[in-house]
Amino acid sequence: MAAKSLAGRIALVTGGTRGIGKGIAIELGAAGALVYVTGRTMKSSNGKGGSLEETAEAIRSRGGECVPVQVDHEKSEEVEALFERIAKEQDGRLDILVNNAYKGVEPLLAASGKAFWEVEPSLFDDINNVGLRNHYYCSVYAARLMVPRKQGLIVIISSPGGMRYLFNVAYGVGKAACDRMAADTATELKKYNVASLSLWPGAVLTDTIQASDNGAGFKKTLEKYGKPETAEFAGRIIAHLAQNPSIMQYTGKIVLTADYGETYGIVDTDGTPAVNIRSFSFLFRQVSALSWLSGWMPNFLKLPHWLWHQASNKF
Template sequence: MNTERTIMALPLSGKVCLVTGATRGIGRGIALQLGEAGATVYITGRTLKPKSDGKAGTSGSLTTTAEEIEARGGKCIPVQCDHADDEQVKQLFEQISKEQNGRLDVLVNNAYAAVSLLTEQYGKKFWEVSPNTWDTVNNVGLRCHYIASWYAAKMMVPAKQGLMINVSSPGGLNYLFNVAYGVGKAACDRMAADCAFELKKSNVAFISLWPGAVKTEIFEETILSDKADNFPDGFLDVFQFGESVEYPGKAVACLAQDKNIMKKSGRVLLTAELGEEYGFTDIDGSNPLNFRQIKSLLKMSGHPWLAAMTPGFLKIPFWLWSISASKF
């Protein structure tokens, strides 16, 4: 009986996962949930250990995340890796293949180098900042996703199973932050769709995941700092209805368990929609903001009484949402 309960409590036992950029933020939250579900989780980042004072700070560290995962009973293997360096990425996948006998079940492309830059440059036009902004945003944040997926495919395709996920954003549909950001996120979505097309016959799924407003360490720090003045009225208010970094992690853990995952391959999926489908809530028991739900939008815009009267099933249709960004 105890064995049965253990198996039920660890639905991802035996699975091998890789989460890139997992020292902080969404990557950390995803790694925590995968580890808690029983997977062996490889995590990457540039910072191996906390600062000399023992604190991880908003930059986080691999060892801090690994310790959190193991404290929950999970297994974590931290690998210091700069995803701007193709050789380091090659060595990462060679290590996983060697240690796991060629097995990799889940790849989460989350590494991103431009978080601080986006807050610092918010409100500035593309010609008002360095052209190097493009490389900062889309090297570790788009190109590195392609490279990691290339290596992962060479492990998953022969096994005829696997799941790859690009952590993307509604910025791939409508303007958000800056030009380089939007182009990069739109490319992440298209990359997932096109890779899914080529991987379909190999039974390997590829999905683009859109979290909502996420209360990451750096955004919480921004809200409490002078930098908050750079954002328009109402922008930061969205985060009070946002999700924790572990909510996307719950979504990924559920996707990794989905026996019909190929039906979702090639699609853009919202964390809030997955919460409704799979029946999970955030770590505090709340249901975070759903950008498609009329009820959530009314609540966010300061009309709680009207939101309370609005049925939760009323949503903006996907076709209407996407047509607003149509290029034709």
């Protein structure tokens, strides 16, 4: 991908003060897009990081442009005002929306290892008011800017938890709904040349998980994945998607960062490819009796998507 391949594009990354959102915002800015980044904290006051100012500084250090906007994505009026601001400042233009905002990490970590009935039902709202409902609101407002121009890309950050049980019930329900949202919005947007897709990053050991006192269970789960992806890798994938002339072949689909990276030769920040959870090498590592076979399996041998899908609960 050529440097500044997204020059002139307007992007919005929600929840970009830390983790995957921050990594995505940095890479889109480095690729030349003007990046609006949202978060609840403008300036860090606790010394633990995670602020809009820090993300903006990281983007600018890579030669990018950033507009940090303080937004509480649980408040629909603030979300609407965000898109009104973008429309006013950019003459009604928005090229890329990355639905990444997610409030439920800490409640999710605190509930780790507990059955759904052992946790207050409000956990569902903690996880999905921002991690699902807000994505719908943002997609609506983004589409209103993209459809008249007949171009645009909407990405919803999801995970394999949308296909099989992962972490807990509320998490899986939310991710399955995210995947369905991407598919159904794509159905209605396709004729307007606007793409909508669900992106599954691999295991990413974010700062929040590493710093949390409740993160032990998550860390143990992530260790099974082998080498984690950096937060920036998903950003590299989205930057490429946004300038891919074949983008519409991905609309409505789930895109694995590792799959896409292999197809287009995109590597992580350390110069190595991401671990592909469809590869037989990875799958054999998950079964202790077969783990010895892992080293014998070339990475290009992967479980077909149609067969992998049979592992879900769908008929």
